[in-house]
Amino acid sequence: MAGHRRGSWAGALCSALCLAVLTVLVGCGADPVPDTAAGDVRRLLDRRAHAVLAGDEKAYERTERPARGAAGSPDLFANVRAIPLDTWEYRLSRLERSGSRATASAELRYRVEGHDRAPLTAERTLFLERHDGQWYVTSERPARKAGEQLWDQGRVRVVRGADSLVLGVGRSAGELRAYRRLADRAVPAVSDAWPGKWPRKVVVLVPRSLKGMAGLLGAPASGYRGIAAVTTGEVGGSGRAPADRIIVNPEAYGVLGDRGKQVVLTHETTHVATRTSTSPATPLWLSEGFADWVGYRGTGRTAAQAAPELRRAVRDGELPGELPGDDEFGFGEDAGRLARAYEGAWLACRMIEDRWGERKLTDFYRAVGGHGKRAGAVEDALRDVLRTTPEEFTARWRTYLRSELG
Secondary structure (H helix, E strand, C coil): CCCCCCCCHHHHHHHHHHHHHHHHHHCCCCCCCCCCHHHHHHHHHHHHHHHHHHCCHHHHHCCECCCCCCCCCCCHHHHHCCCCEEEEEEEEEEEEEECCEEEEEEEEEEEECCCCCCCEEEEEEEEEEEECCEEEEEEEEECCCCCCCHHHHCCEEEEECCCEEEEEECCCHHHHHHHHHHHHHHHHHHHHHCCCCCCCCEEEEECCCHHHHHHHHCCCHHHHCCCCEEEECCCCCCCCCCCCEEEECHHHHHCCCHHHHHHHHHHHHHHHHHHHHCCCCCCHHHHHHHHHHHHHCCCCCCHHHHCHHHHHHHHCCCCCCCCCCHHHHCCCCCHHHHHHHHHHHHHHHHHHHHHHCHHHHHHHHHHHHCCCCCCCHHHHHHHHHCCCCHHHHHHHHHHHHHHHHC
């Protein structure tokens, strides 16, 4: 080792060995550690998980020893108690110990009974202390850069519907029942429009505020200020992926009328239904346009009523030259640009229904999503399903905009 005096090899070897031992103590994933800390903490987390599932408050309390000044920390047991959980499991991935204190990184895997096809995962950080030979959790929170869970924001109230489960924080039972009614109407409406197989159930999360919505998404609130709701989930799934979550922005959603609220929930439910047929090959104009098409289906809304921003642009001589690109659907500061993208996408799907029929529209959606990659997906589906070309389709869409909005 450079800089060591002659004869210091024993000290260097000792330092290397100490470093190796420290590394094993810090990283306690699948490798055994010299002391019993990792095994003891795993057993503690197993007891904690079992107490949550069993609804055993006393057993849960025996896993905790709140730290000083932690009076305002979330009461996880009370906050999740109303949620119908089927599974709840911690998987310890890392343990950093310093004397009688430790910090654990764990993957929480949980499943809501009757709704989730597979466990959802959440990265968690748990702080622990050792007293009288036993480890206790002093606090638990989302891992750094991980999104919050609804129960991190307060006590969760649950309202069950025929086809829905609505979970809310800071919301009355009456408010949540209103969401339930709309969600229960959305599910059969989507099933009538989308012939594909899907669970025909939705889970709706209603946080206290826009800030709460952003916390669940792990993103800045500014990006979702005018967005009434979003749906989270995996695209191109096998059907075994966890159920999606519809997350509501109560501030933007609350200013909508009854019809607008229904359209929003039906739109988001469409994303749940079409998830396994949506893939990275699906452009946003098709996935968002189709969801809006289902949302407006049967409402009697005219193009002029449902696409006011695009109508204004067309009348001002600003007819779009091409279908909306993915970048136009970003939740940024330009609300008008975003509205025109959604409206143009909806009218593209509406045009397919008018010209080729509903069945061709759903066939086209499946064909695009079933393509192996983005390149060529739309072109091939236009050729194989609609017997047209991208150039002809775009020209027809522009003519449709003029006739419907001009």
